[in-house]
Amino acid sequence: MKRKITLLLVAGLLLRFPSGAVSFAQTITLSERGASLETVLRTIKRQTGYQLFYNADLLRKAKPVTVEIRNGSLEQVLEQCFANQPLTYSLVHHTIVVRERTAPPTPKTAAAPIEVVGQVVDENGEPLPGVTVRVKAADIRSEPSTATDANGHYSLQVADAGATLIFSYVGFESQEVPLSGQTTIAVRLRRGVSKLDDVVVVAYGTTTQRENTGAVSILDAKAIAQQPVSNPVEALQGRLAGVLVTPGSGFGGSTMNVQIRGQNSLLGGNQPLYVVDGVPYSASGLNSFSAFGAFAAASSYDSPLNSINPADIASIDVLKDADATAIYGSRGANGVVLITTKKAKTGQGKLDVNVYSGAGRVTRTIDQLNTEQYLALRREAFANDGITPTASNAPDLTTFSQTDYTDWQKKLIGGTAAITDAQATYSAGTALTRLSLSGGYRHQGTVYLGDYGSNRYNGRLAVNQTSANGRLHLDAAAGFVQTNNTTSAQDFTTLIDLPPNYNPYNADGTLFFEGNIFNNPYALTQRSITNTSRNLLGDISLSYSILPNLQAKVSAGYNRLTLDQFSATPASSVNPFFGAAKASADFANAANTTYLAEPQLTYNVKVGAGELQALAGGTFQETATQQLYVNATDYISDAVLENLTAASTKTYYTDNAFVYRYESVFGRLNYNYKGKYILNGTFRRDGSSKFGPNNRWGNFGAGGAAWLFSEEGFSKKALPALSYGKLRASYGITGNDLGTAGYYDYLSTLQSTGRSAYGAELGLTPTRLGNTGFRWENVKKLDLAIELGFLKERILFTADYYRSISDNQLVGFVVPSQTGFGNITSNFPAVVLNRGFEFSLNTTNVQTGKFTWTSAATLTVPHNELLEFPDLAASAYAGTFLLGQSTTITRGATYTGIDPDDGQASGGYVSPTGDFSFAPEVLNQVRQTGYPKFYGGLQNSLTYKGFNLDFFLQFTKQTARSYVPGSPPGQGLSNWTTDALRRWQNPGDVTDIPKATSSFDTAYLTYFNYTNSPGVFGDASFLRLKTLSLSYSLASATVQRLHLQGLRFYVQGQNLFTITNYNGFDPEVPGLVLPPMRVLTGGFQISI
């Protein structure tokens, strides 16, 4: 016989706070005639703010209630309601607990009942109120039961001294205790390990893992809090199956590349859709210029996600399959990242302060030559070429000191970055109104030479309000984040190959420049780029219950993201080679404003034995973006670079604006049959202004089904250890929101030549080849999964198989330059397949009163393949892609090693006819790069009394390009890695490093071939201790003595160690770019 108890449990039931501070309505007005007791109690709940706690089966025994009372007290009202009931009530700390009226003492003929008393506490010894205590029996309705009071105490009349008591409480494991004659039973309940019933945020609503038909991975606030990161997405690294997160560089705030279940788009964007509290959030940088140069790749930009404070986030839910994402229609193809911010909780006012501080250094460095080794290499290079070093071709061998030594790597990127983060949150609430106010500050320095760093200030206010009759509900939040990020004008990592004997100063103390050969790093330290970003995010949602099962809701959102950039180049920092030393400054402002309105209607109805839930809604969105970029030169003085009026020459680089509108209707039907069979269907029709007038609308949809076979009788009989078993499947079509395409690509337009005038006159220049014919790009997604829970979900296992097929690829397709342009936006019928397996395992390994050890592991085995590409051999991508291979392969010429006879790399781009060539047939070596073979992580969490130790190991199996200097050993004024020590020197030497050369002869060309051959790719797999967090929470008794609500101390580390064979800086960020930081911080959290 299945026990079916429905509990209405509200957050306030935790009852952690002493009474007094929370205001509850003191008087009640009621007028009911023949109403059900349940209805009356709910009315009382609304009027008083008291919570209800009852057994639904029990309430069915209640008689109709007739009550007429004006401004009565709670007790008066309850007395009337329960007057003739077979039930009684007790008031337990703002909760009305309903229980069966204890039968009057029976005549002496029966055995005398025993009164059993005791206290129920949790693992930490905290009393648990509201725990159900009952006698184990075949029919629970025939046996007495009770609930614990505010202090966890209970008392129960038991007829049989040999009976067994059952203690149960939501979120905790039930416990059975045989009386065996005892009359005092103290119980310690363990927190339940089942995550199955935790809230899962999905599109336009919430569900639980148990009832979900789609594939969703969740990172909770706790995992975020353990990582001292500034970008919330960074906290996802390695933790979620199917979610690959790689940083653009080690810069604080740099773009994070997030790929959910592979790369669907061949050439377009593969970034997921980000939605913050229901409002789509643009994750592409607004930068006009960055430390990587004015027109750097977008991947090096500041990420707007950096303007979301990780401490404000309650959970990050990643939607992966079609069932979960299709309701986002045209934007769901690459998955959806839902960021949900923390909501205020009911309770007395509470101030929570969290402060940590620490430092970071680069994770890994490379080994470079010292002066002696470098000079020997250079001399050998000249000797090999038979060239005499002179002041013009080799100042390092002639005019520079021959003994000075500077470790440029250490000097330029070997610093220590200071990190400080302080956050404070005040929250308070009654049952009707809750609010939370938070503010914080974060400082993060850099490892660079020079004084750079970022400061972030954040503030947020969230309010939730329910009307007294419970029908109207309002959620509103407004948050503001400002980040002032001052960074270098160039990534110093790119300068680490400066000659070790280079002296950046002249004898007179002025900066020394050497032609245009390289930048003086000390000149660069006088320059800076200041990025000031401001993010205002407001959202409001108003819902109204028209009928108990019909709800109308309107969500509205507003997001304004601005980036003000200022880059200063004082005259003193300018290399005179490039012209008279002249100060200049760059100014840029960019703003992205989004408005969103989403009306929605939800309807729940019983259909047969199941529950049908229907959702219908619409979206109206507008995003307006503008960007202005001005360069100013000819300044009156270096001191007033921030003053545009002090510059006599102003050049406008960019003045862009566009408006984007988006509109849709969407719907969802969900049918849940007895919690065993669940069907879910979604549909969305989207219109976008990015397309030509005839191609604006597209239809998307998906269906998902789940079967909880563990609820079936046969499963319970055959597999008693299996406490949860679910099979689910989904299939659907989602679209791609244009990836990298622009907003008016269907139009051929001209724009001002801007900074390039003809004399004083401006001209018009074409911007693009317009194409009115392109349409939505589609991705068809299939997902099959099994979810298993054993031993009351102490072991939870999920395995997913996914397959996505994307075609109709919307790309900036390369066209020959003879058309006037390099590419055109169009659909391309290439087909990309992504499939893979995702596994996640959550276990509670040990759970005793004092010690808990839980683990979570994920493993993703992705596969990415180009299935079709019409006329590939004849296309511009003949040398890039290969059918049947991953879309991220690197192709190169055959590399057969260093020729022992002449020391040159052999193979290379030589066509069969012996000519230098990039012809596809020459590019016969393929390297699977940019895409891991598998990746995942292992989280362990150990708790002993107040101590908590968490460590997370991240692993990836992959191949990447090693760090290989851009020029052959000995060529140019650039230092080499110590690999140069094993260079070819004499005929017969067998080695992997070519001979030294100083010129641009064939040895240079063969080296160039070598750097583009598979010879430079190597194993970049790694195992990394991503996060280590150790904390100690003071026992509650101690905390109370201190008149606090909580006190916790902790140390945290990020990227603490890495095991890898990678030849270069960091395997996560291959190439010559600032590696990520190894960070160690310590802090405390205090709740008042």
Next chain:
Amino acid sequence: MPALLGLSACNFLDVGPPPTEVVDTNVFRADASASAAILGIYIGFTYSGTNSPGIANDATLSTFLGLAADELLYASPDFDEYRLNQINPAGNGPSQVWSQAYTSIYQCNTALAGLTASTTLTASLKTQLLGEARFLRAFNYFYLTNLFGNVPLVLTADYTVSGKLPRAPRADVYAAVVADLLEAQKLLTPSYPGSGERTRANQAAATALLARVYLYQQNWAAAEAQATAVLAQAGQYSLPALGQVFLANSDEAIWQLRRSGTISTNTYEGLYFVPASRTTAPTNTYQLTSTLYSAFDTLDDRRTTWTSAYTVAGTTYRYPSKYKQRIATPSAGAATEYSMVLRLAEQYLIRAEARIRQGNVAAGVADLNTVRSRAGLPALSTALSSANALLAVENERRLELFSEYGHRWFDLIRTGRVAAVLGPYKGTAWDANDNLWPVPGAQLLANPALSQNAGY
């Protein structure tokens, strides 16, 4: 209700044209925007920023072809691929020159179509703009075919057509160039458009380029006729003193390009040839070859006016100094030199060669002597043999037009003298296939109909 929703939907998604751009169909409806579109083509020749090679941009032809021939050296090995005539098909040079030229041709093609269709422009402006577009298209194709040989002949803006075109025979390209220039001659007037500065094409510019095209085609009579037509305009064009030639709007200028008033660089030639420092050894500047310097007669004023030298640590470094200003003076727009594309001296030299080729050696040598006399050199005998007279033309062109738009390089190739002259100079680096640049590797991939030049 759904109908109402649908209607509002249509309106909601209609965002209108981009706020910061002009839709192409509107450009040629108004005088101002039509003129701006043509100006945009000139501006394409002057884009700022180093390392963006183009036909007229970045002094590409003056520097790289100077290295490729025997005029220049570079102080670092950065451009050895040009000096050693081993140009990388994947490199920046061929790729940028090719794509910039075709972008410019696209602009010309769009303008020609838009202007022809337009009924709302002032008639005289429409004629003039059509003439300029024709001239500019011819200019691009002339250099494209001389650098790369056969090139796709794109005469439409429709990418579905133009993207598939194979390389057209050089003769077809030349025929199109001649047709454009003849048409431009008819459309343009002797006066310069716009401000009156010699920075936009007028009739004389079309005629002067046509004279050169006929010379390259060895159509001697036509070359002579066109050069004569330019030289006849003595009131407008004359040979000023050597020091005046490269000044803005000099009497010799037939067509010059000028940089934006807000760009501190004066001319690319000035930026690259005039050294930043005369007291340190050059690291990244161009130097004259001793071969070229020693070819100047000691009496030749061009040797002293158009070349300069400085000495560091006992070594003398020489460089072309036709342009004196490296960068503009601090106050904006103070550039006093414009980049010379077509000038009168070349017309004398064209006519001299055309006349000698037609057997009229005396008249040809007389034209040579006009140029020589400005340089302070004695007159050559009009009784020279035809062969010697032609060698004298080659020599005079070398000394008059050095480090200008690759004249030396193109002359050696068109006269078939390249192997004889550069073979001994370059040694083993010289290869018979080196007279053409490689078609950019990326273009071969983007358009399978293209083929590579021999030797690459």
